[in-house]
Amino acid sequence: MKITIVAGARPNFMKISPIIRAIQKRKEEGAVIEYRLVHTGQHYDKKMSADFFEQLGIPEPHANLEAGGGTQAEQTAAIMVRFEKELMEHRPDLILVVGDVTSTMACTITAKKLCVDAVHVEAGIRSGDMAMPEEINRIVTDSITDHFFTTSEVANQHLRKAGVEDARIHFVGNTMIDTLINNLGRLIQPDLWVKNKLVSGKYFLLTLHRPANVDDPANLDHLLSTIMDCTGDRQVIFPVHPRTKKILDSIGFSNPKLVLAEPMAYLEFIYLVKNALAIITDSGGITEEATVLGIPCMTMRDSTERPETVTLGTNELIGTDPLKLIPYLNKIMDGKWKQGSIPPLWDGHTAERIINKLEEIYA
Structure with missing residues (x-):
């Protein structure tokens, strides 16, 4: 199984780190699994990019599309043009996108036009606010995604309402919490x-x-x-x-x-x-x-x-x-704030569940 993992902005880095670690662990256990990490360059400030790779132990990307800057449309176009070339030169079995940034949407569209499967980590979340660029990114990404990895039952419900069958919805938890727990x-x-x-x-x-x-x-x-x-x-x-x-x-x-x-x-x-x-x-x-x-x-x-x-x-x-x-x-x-609890499956093992499920689907 060959996976192209896409990261573009600061929130993505926290979400891909445990996924890469889970892939490396499975490789050490003998699984036939390879990944290629593509950084779109959407965030290019050092504090919002390079430091995160270093601190979270993320390997150097195999490719950096350097598509930062410009308007929403300019950035989307630059990512799509450069990611298309990347996929044509290094075609995977699937791409894995995370979150709701411009890179997530742009790379999903590009992959699907080349008939490459797309899986979306943190799928199904919705704010209901169409003035948010992120909401557009979520809706467009989830409208063409092949498999959906979700953080909550609420996200599952959003996907079901959109007509996604249960076989493609995988409730696994929250990879950002994996990163949090691993680094405490x-x-x-x-x-x-x-x-x-x-x-x-x-x-x-x-x-x-x-x-x-x-x-x-x-x-x-x-x-x-x-x-x-x-x-x-x-x-x-x-x-x-x-x-x-x-x-x-x-x-x-x-x-x-x-x-x-x-x-x-x-x-x-x-x-x-x-x-x-x-x-x-x-x-x-x-x-x-x-x-x-x-x-x-x-x-x-x-x-x-x-x-x-x-x-x-x-x-x-x-x-x-x-x-x-x-x-x-x-x-x-x-001193009268409410007492909170931790949502189900936010336990630090989400990435392992994602890779196990991908092996089931694409083995």
Whole structure:
């Protein structure tokens, strides 16, 4: 079995690492299985790409398409043109795509046009928000995928409603949690910890990058002011996404409690997640990590593609109105946050289940 694994952006790297490790393990056990890792180059910032490969033990890609930059359409086109050439020169039995970034959609379309099977890891998740580029990527990818590896029963239901038969839906769990669990003993204390005299359980961790939260300077200013006003004397650690930094610089917001940082590599960032009092974010993946680590999480979005982090986990969906955040911050400060649990099969063994199933299907 020959598998081409596609990675393009920071969230992908966390999801492919355990899959590659599971393939290598099966090879050592005598299985006839080969993989080719293709990095599309969608994220080309070192902190959002190269550091992740190094820290997570991901081998150097066999190919880098270097298709970063440009508009959504330009990037999609560049990935498709270059991935088509890659597949024609190195034709696999299947491609494996993960998540919901542009590379996932573009490579799936390209493979299917060449009659190569596509399997989608983290299939079936939906936010219901068609304004999100990721939602378009999910829907298009899942409309032509051959096999679907899912993280939850909710995702299974979405696929069934779309007409996918059960034989092609494989509930396996969450590979990002595999990476989290595998690396808990390797976390690295970031430099800002000592510099800012941080104490475990005494600070908030903030991440923001979605347009609804950061594109309007007045709204971003209001949101940050609200957080500062409602977090007492707690420090707020804010690793600033590149697209957020431009707006933040334009408003010149500052506060003695606010600690701004560059984007972090995985092991340093998860160290901050694990030791936070609570997290405020508009990221989807962080809500999953917070749920498994039992850290209260507030999501500044109107919808989520990961409802299990709310119904079972430690996450709450707040919306994008800064004023709606206030009662949730008060709960944190009063020590009254809900008790969460870990969703089924988020146990660190998802990648093994994926490779076992692929061997059943393609052996």
